[in-house]
Amino acid sequence: MDELLKILKTNALETPENIARMLELSVEEVKAKIADYEEKGVIRGYQAIVNEDKLNLNRVTAVIEVKVTPEREGGFNQIAHRVGMFPEVRSMYLVSGAFDFLLFVEGENLHTVAMFVSEKLSTLEGVVSTATHFMLKTYKHHGFLMESQDEYERLKISP
């Protein structure tokens, strides 16, 4: 992966000036590359990594395994689009193994998620079965551990 994307994936707030220094580019070059990535749809957005467990949001997230019958024309993509358009679906992947789609679905409580699954998801044409797992705690999200660990103290000066 391009070093510039690696930097932004770790810290999307990094300034073009610092990125320019790190990559031995000019500030203009950095801005142009970022604009290009945005335009091409490589960069889809910028988000903060939030530990929602600390916010007492009273929201639930479910991980849902979905088995489907791919359509004759359009394969998985057409049905994936229909599922992915629901705002409740926060992330969605096609995976190998015993089921086809892995969904991360958010709702206000167990009931709303259950209603979404039973009324909207399961009733879609092509959906064969679902298995819903409610998430209990987030330990790591997008490469970031949710609990900050105490830094082991190091020497301040060493040869």
Place this chain on the structure above:
Amino acid sequence: MSTSVSRSPREFLADTLGQVPRSGIRDFFDIVSEMDDVISLGVGEPGFDTPWHIREGAVFALEKGATGYTSNLGLSKARHAIAGYVNETFGIEYDGSTEVLITVGVSEGLDLAVRAITNPGDEILYHQPAYVSYGPVIQFAGGTPVSVQTTQGNGFRLTRDLLEPHVTPKTKALMLNYPNNPTGAVLPERELQGLADFAREYDLVVITDEIYAELTYDGTHTSIGSLPEMRDRTIFLHGFSKAWAMTGFRIGYACAPHDFIEAMMKIHQYTMLCAPILSQEAALEALKHPKEDIEEMRSEYRKRRNLVYASLNEMGLAQHKPGGAFYAFPHVGHLGMSSYDFAMRLLEEEKVAVVPGSAFGECGEGYIRCSYATGMDDLKEAMVRMARFAGRVTPE
């Protein structure tokens, strides 16, 4: 009855110790360690923790009961893994059974190598600025350290021309450390070739400390031991501290022809017995997937190197471009203060700790060593503070 005269502890000390100056870093360290909220660019170790699979491997080894002594040379499987890694990475072939010795860091390896070859009065050439132990290790071994000054003008690279005037009939060995601590200098193959010719011509042993080899950012690292007819006169020292962020494991190794290793092992067996088994197990784990770990660290350090190099230049602290290790060595001599005073004022006024260049030899005066092994966020803040300071002390 004879009257006894009692001597003070100081009077019992060996003469050699009096000849070795106190480390220039010590005083500075004492002051820094008393202060809070200091951003330190003063450390000679990676800001990363050891990669998790290595730490996890060490925990597993501990659970399995890896708690005993090992052979004096070190675990056989670790020695063979090391020989394989050195062959693949540096292109030098060593027999893991007889030509590899596992040491307690390169520090011990350096001491063993020097002691193994030094007769009283033998002269050993080394470059300055240098890692703080180079001179003292030679003195402790009864040899005479002969330092050769390198300068910013030639990128702190040691050349044959610089060495030539220092050769005498007593010259026994040449010590090298590239990529270099504290300057970040590297030796391209062309210059290395000149040093190899020099060593062959004057029939010298070469002790080469290549602890920073993997942290080379522009071009590839070449080991002097890989050049024609150099293997048999070279003691190659390396370890895990820097590229794998394993400083606290204290684990390194020496590779050399059997006679050198046998002699070094003799000293090692009576003074150290063996390197800690847990660290040897961790090293073995480190060598399972070396490329992935190292590539990740190198690419991260390269960004930090570039950031620091660009920032220091922007604030008017000129320097050669450091090609390896994780140190920048900018010049501050034009600001009308010694490197020690610069470091002290920077610490007091902006709470950034750097190491005065004078700690690494006389010719380090006028420079400061800034380690960029510290975390990126701290590094950025340190550059902001240093720029503020440099702006204040730079004459109009």
